[in-house]
Amino acid sequence: MRTESPSRPATPRAVRPRSARLRRPLAVLAALVLSAPVALAHPGEHGPALLLALMAALAAVVALLPWPTGRVTLGAAAAAVAGASLLLDLLYRGPYRLPAFWLPFEWLALLGVLFRVVRRLPDRWAGPVGGLVGSAAVVVPLRFALRTPQGGAAGPVIGVLLSLLPVLGVAGAALYLRVLDARRERAVERARREQRLDVARGLHDFVAHEVTGIVLEAQAGQLPGQEPEETAALLRRLEQAGLRALDSMDEMVGALRDPQGGGPDGRGERAEPAGHAAGATTRRLGLADLPELVDRFGGTGGGLRATVDLAPGAAELLPAETQATAYAVVLEALTNIRRHAPQATEVAVRAVLVGDGGVLVTVTDNGGPARKPRLVRRPGSGGTGLAGLAARTAAHGGSLTAGPVEPAGWRVGCTLPGA
Known part of the structure; x- marks a missing residue:
C-alpha cells in the first residue's frame, strides 16, 4: 500500500x-x-x-x-x-x-x-x-x-487615490494573514521537533535503561555455577525488564501515531507496568517511585547493594513535572553506573530537604573514577544524557552537578526548588 x-x-x-x-x-x-x-x-x-x-x-x-x-x-x-x-x-x-x-x-x-x-x-x-x-x-x-x-486633472487623481486605499488595505490584510500562517507553520515545526526529542528522551531514559539491565543480567547468567533457582530468578527479571522496555516502546509509538495524545514527554511520563490495556491512563513517575526503581536496579545481583532514603514530605514539596525530572536524573545516573562503573558495589539514592522548601536528590556510588566521562553529551545534543537533563533541571529553576567523590566514587546531585 x-x-x-x-x-x-x-x-x-x-x-x-x-x-x-x-x-x-x-x-x-x-x-x-x-x-x-x-x-x-x-x-x-x-x-x-x-x-x-x-x-x-x-x-x-x-x-x-x-x-x-x-x-x-x-x-x-x-x-x-x-x-x-x-x-x-x-x-x-x-x-x-x-x-x-x-x-x-x-x-x-x-x-x-x-x-x-x-x-x-x-x-x-x-x-x-x-x-x-x-x-x-x-x-x-x-x-x-x-x-x-x-x-480635467482632478478626475484621474481622485480615481487613483480612491483605488489606492483599498489596494493598500487588501495587501495589508493579506500580509497580516501571511504572517499568521508563517507563525503557525513555525509552531507546528517546533511541535514536531519537540515530539521527536520527546521520543528520543523516552528511548534514552527508559528503553536504554532496561536494555542495559538486560545485557548485564545476560552477562551474569553466563557465569559458571548457576543454581536452578538463580537461573529461574534471572529469567524472570529478564522477562520483566523486556516487558517494561516493550511497554515504553508501545507508548512512544502511540505518541507518534496520535500527536494529540498523552505520550511520553521525556520527563518521566510513561504507562503503567507491562500488560496494561490499550488506552490506559499514563502518569508521571516521581520521587515516590524511586524505591521501586532502586530495588530493580539492586536486584541485578553481582554483590551490588542499592539503597534509597527519601526525606518525609519531599515528594509533596515538588510539582509533578519537577518530580518527573528528578526521577529521570536518578534513572540516568543508575544507567551510567551500569555502563561506566560496573565495579561499583554500593549505590545510595537520597532525597533531602534543603533551603527554602527545595529538595536535593543525589545518587552516589563507590565505583571509582569512570573509565569514560559520564557527562558524554553536550547541552543541546538532543536532550539525552546528564547534560541534557541539566538543561531540563535549569528550566525548573534548579541545578545539576556530577563529579568524583572521595575516597573513590561518583556523585550526581540535582537541586530542585519547591512549588
Missing part, C-alpha cells in the same frame, strides 16, 4: 475542500456573465466591448481558479493578467463610456488576485508580482477617467 510523505502531503482531487471544488464552475460562470453584455453593445463597438469584457473575465478567472492549474502557477497567471490590464490601459482607443461598465468588475477581480498573491506566493515572488498586480489595480480607473471629455 502506497503511503504519502508527511513532508509533502498529497491532496487527491476527490478529497479537496468543497470551496476548492466550486472554484472552477464559479470561474466559468463569472467569465460567461461578464462576456454576455457584449451582445448589447452598439454596432461598431463590439470590438472594444469584447476586449474589455475579456479583460474583466480573465481577471475574474485568475482570482477564482485554484492554482496551480496544470503547469500554470498562481504567480505566472497573476503577472499575466496584471500585464494585460496595464497594456490595455495604454492601448485602449474605444469609446470612453464602455470602460465604465466593466471597470468595477475588473478592479474587484484584481483586488482578489492581489490578496491571493500576497498571501500565498513564495517570498521571492510575493513582492514583485504583488507590486505588479497592485499597480494594475491602482491605475485601472485611468482607463475611464483620462478619456472623459472635459474631465
